[in-house]
Amino acid sequence: MKVPLLDLKQQYQALKPELDAAVLKTCESQYFILGPEVEAMEKGLCDFLGCKYAYGVSSGTDALLLALMAINLKPGDEVIVPTYSFFATAGVVSRLNAVPVFVDNDLVTFNLDPKEVEKKITPKTKAIIPVHLYGQSADMTAIMELAKKHNIFVIEDGAQAISTQYRDGQAVGTIGDIGCYSFFPSKNLGCFGDGGLVVTNNDELAKNLKIMRVHGGEPKYYHKVIGGNFRLDALQAAVISVKLPHLNSWSSGRRKNASLYSKLLIEAGVAEETGKTSFDEKNKILLPKAVYKPEDESTGYESEKLPNYHIYNQYILRVEKRDALRDFLLKNDIGCEIYYPVPFHLQECFADLGYKKGDFPNSEFSADTSFAVPIYPELTSEQIHFVVEKIVEFLKSN
Numbered sequence: 019m020k021v022p023l024l025d026l027k028q029q030y031q032a033l034k035p036e037l038d039a040a041v042l043k044t045c046e047s048q049y050f051i052l053g054p055e056v057e058a059m060e061k062g063l064c065d066f067l068g069c070k071y072a073y074g075v076s077s078g079t080d081a082l083l084l085a086l087m088a089i090n091l092k093p094g095d096e097v098i099v100p101t102y103s104f105f106a107t108a109g110v111v112s113r114l115n116a117v118p119v120f121v122d123n124d125l126v127t128f129n130l131d132p133k134e135v136e137k138k139i140t141p142k143t144k145a146i147i148p149v150h151l152y153g154q155s156a157d158m159t160a161i162m163e164l165a166k167k168h169n170i171f172v173i174e175d176g177a178q179a180i181s182t183q184y185r186d187g188q189a190v191g192t193i194g195d196i197g198c199y200s201f202f203p204s205k206n207l208g209c210f211g212d213g214g215l216v217v218t219n220n221d222e223l224a225k226n227l228k229i230m231r232v233h234g235g236e237p238k239y240y241h242k243v244i245g246g247n248f249r250l251d252a253l254q255a256a257v258i259s260v261k262l263p264h265l266n267s268w269s270s271g272r273r274k275n276a277s278l279y280s281k282l283l284i285e286a287g288v289a290e291e292t293g294k295t296s297f298d299e300k301n302k303i304l305l306p307k308a309v310y311k312p313e314d315e316s317t318g319y320e321s322e323k324l325p326n327y328h329i330y331n332q333y334i335l336r337v338e339k340r341d342a343l344r345d346f347l348l349k350n351d352i353g354c355e356i357y358y359p360v361p362f363h364l365q366e367c368f369a370d371l372g373y374k375k376g377d378f379p380n381s382e383f384s385a386d387t388s389f390a391v392p393i394y395p396e397l398t399s400e401q402i403h404f405v406v407e408k409i410v411e412f413l414k415s416n
């Protein structure tokens with residue numbers, strides 16, 4: 019049986035008539051950059067996420083870069099970021115000649131640890147970028163408290179978490195000053211190329227975001243500030259508008275799959291429960307856990323009927339012999355990917371920041387042991403049973 023890590027063709031086939039029509043309609047209009055399709059998509063996402071302003075941009079990376087430009091980040095300013103995330107989270111800080119300050123991640127949620135954040139705050143700290151990694155919210159209560167106390171901006175990296183709800187039901191990305199999302203095809207809401215979104219509830223920041231998306235010209239050709247070309251194509255916006263109404267059902271499909279994986283792995287005796295953080299005889303594999311949900315909903319496996327407390331952009335497992343298991347799965351036609359093998363503090367391009375191995379043990383542990391198995395909503399239960407069977411086979415003989 020073949021189980022790809024992601025199969026976007028199934029989603030396309032299911033929506034093909036609507037998607038094709040939306041693309042053709044854009045071709046007929048010959049209106050390709052920003053314009054009415056982009057505005058309609060932005061309005062749809064404001065309503066969906068519950069925020070005041072949303073602007074389509076050229077990618078998730080550009081969403082982050084634009085957000086930092088909109089808060090007027092200056093060379094030498096410090097921005098606190100988790101050391102364990104996708105590269106863009108830290109790359110955008112350095113591109114503006116500011117200094118990324120790394121912190122370790124929480125072992126259960128994979129997200130930045132607020133206690134570690136507080137230790138790194140200095141008079142130069144201008145912003146914190148919490149990442150809602152793999153589709154689960156960071157600890158926004160603690161992060162917002164710290165930001166308020168020290169007068170620091172919070173830029174949420176929600177690239178993997180569009181539609182994730184925090185414990186009070188608020189959409190992640192709309193809690194901090196600016197939220198950033200990606201429409202990269204493999205994200206939960208993906209377009210047909212590169213695309214992204216910035217959101218805010220702040221009138222002043224909204225004005226900056228909107229102007230800086232088009233080179234900072236306001237009116238056109240008159241520049242008080244310097245921006246960039248961070249525009250979104252109408253084609254991408256049209257695709258997003260077709261897909262958005264399906265996002266919640268896709269997320270519940272992912273939760274259902276996550277729940278089945280965890281249940282089967284526990285029943286097979288290789289793990290005791292979700293959310294464990296160290297290996298022993300009864301826990302040869304560590305299972306992810308959705309943490310930020312109300313107490314009365316936090317027992318047992320996650321149900322697909324729950325709101326989106328974790329939307330599983332990735333279902334991340336951790337094992338000691340990770341590389342050998344990955345090779346074994348790939349040999350059995352099971353898609354498997356390592357997110358992320360090297361934390362930022364050990365990346366060559368950040369060597370001059372002076373970090374060393376051992377500085378962030380939790381992130382290094384996750385980088386050494388984590389891997390993703392297929393979780394996309396169209397997976398069948400037979401496919402999930404097959405993946406689990408192969409993982410268990412490996413763990414029993416290694």
Ligand SMILES: *Cc1c(COP(=O)(O)O)cnc(C)c1O
Nearest residue numbers: 077078079104106177178200202
């Ligand atoms: C994908 C991703 C980005 C970047 O988005 P692009 O659209 O690929 O530029 C940023 N941060 C995180 C955490 C991501 O997963």
